[in-house]
Amino acid sequence: MRQPRSVKGLEEFGRVRLSESFFMRDFLYSEIAAINGFPNIPADPDLAIAAGKVLCETLLEPLQARFGRISVRSSYRSPEVNGFGNANKLNCGSNDSNFAGHIWDRRDAQGRMGATACVVVNRFIPYYQRTGDWEAMAWWVHDHLPYSDMEFFPKYAAFNLQWREDPIRGIYSFIPPRRGRLTEPGKPNWAGRHEAAYAAMLAEIG
Numbered sequence: 001m002r003q004p005r006s007v008k009g010l011e012e013f014g015r016v017r018l019s020e021s022f023f024m025r026d027f028l029y030s031e032i033a034a035i036n037g038f039p040n041i042p043a044d045p046d047l048a049i050a051a052g053k054v055l056c057e058t059l060l061e062p063l064q065a066r067f068g069r070i071s072v073r074s075s076y077r078s079p080e081v082n083g084f085g086n087a088n089k090l091n092c093g094s095n096d097s098n099f100a101g102h103i104w105d106r107r108d109a110q111g112r113m114g115a116t117a118c119v120v121v122n123r124f125i126p127y128y129q130r131t132g133d134w135e136a137m138a139w140w141v142h143d144h145l146p147y148s149d150m151e152f153f154p155k156y157a158a159f160n161l162q163w164r165e166d167p168i169r170g171i172y173s174f175i176p177p178r179r180g181r182l183t184e185p186g187k188p189n190w191a192g193r194h195e196a197a198y199a200a201m202l203a204e205i206g
Contacts, residue, residue, distance in 0.1 A: 001013070001045040001046050001049070002045070003041060003042065003043050003044075003045060004041055004045070013041075016049055018052045018053045018055075018057075019056035019057045019060065020061060021060075021061060021064060022060060022061075024049065024052060027052060027072060027117060028040055028076055030074070030077060030081050032081050032090055032092075033077075038080050038081050041078065042078065043078070043079075047105045047106075047107070047113065048076065048104040048105040048115075051100070051104045051113050051114055051115035051163070052104055052115050054163050055115040055161075058146055058163055060119065060161070063119070063121065066144075067121050067123050067124060067205070068122065069123075070121050070122065071119065071120045071122060072118070073119065073120055074102070074117075074118040075102065075116065075117040075118065076102065076104050076105075076115075077092065077098065077103055078103070078105075079095050079103055079106065082098050082103055083095050096109065098116075100112050100114030100164050100165075101114060101115075101116040102160075104116075108164075110166070114148065114162060114163055115163055116149075116161065116162040117160070118153075118159065118160045119158065119159065120156045121137060123205050123206075124205060126205075127201055127204050127205050128156070131200075132175075133201065134152045134157040134159075135173075135182065136197060136198040136200065137152075137201070138173075139197040139198050140198040141161070142171065142183070142194065143194055143195070146167060147163060148163060148164035148166075148167035148168050149167075149169075149170055149172075150162070150170075150172070151171075151173070153175065154176075168185065169184070169190070170183065171183050171184070
């Protein structure tokens with residue numbers, strides 16, 4: 001598939017169904033692009049579709065099936081959009097760090113395919129706002145889904161959820177007071193099950 005160059009072409013691209021619940025259009029909106037007039041369209045649509053399908057089928061669909069509707073806060077970024085966001089300190093990492101992440105249509109330096117979406121689990125919000133316990137969701141995902149990386153943010157406990165070939169399976173938080181790395185390979189808490197960390201959450205939100 002060629003990069004869309006017309007309204008009709010972009011409509012057709014946006015209608016590509018990535019999984020039972022998600023379409024490509026769900027992942028293309030960007031505030032940076034909207035305000036600054038950038039087209040946020042993959043240069044390699046086929047790679048973006050392939051990566052997006054695995055992200056949706058293996059991570060987003062199971063997460064939504066377990067906890068109800070999830071909201072996509074931010075997802076695909078073109079290199080132009082992400083590079084502008086990084087240069088202007090708009091909460092975007094470098095392009096190199098986002099290949100096979102938010103930049104779905106570029107493989108990373110090791111040739112791995114991947115895709116990231118920043119999501120909010122709507123039903124989790126009241127529990128998080130009452131307790132501040134973002135780790136409950138982090139450990140549930142860690143125990144149940146084949147993610148590569150998660151990064152948690154203070155507003156609604158939104159988190160970047162990445163699928164990537166050859167996953168790392170690491171969790172980072174920008175939420176005080178426990179800002180930093182929760183787990184990664186080699187840490188004592190990485191292996192095994194963590195049911196105790198999310199038992200209270202499941203008891204409250206079902």
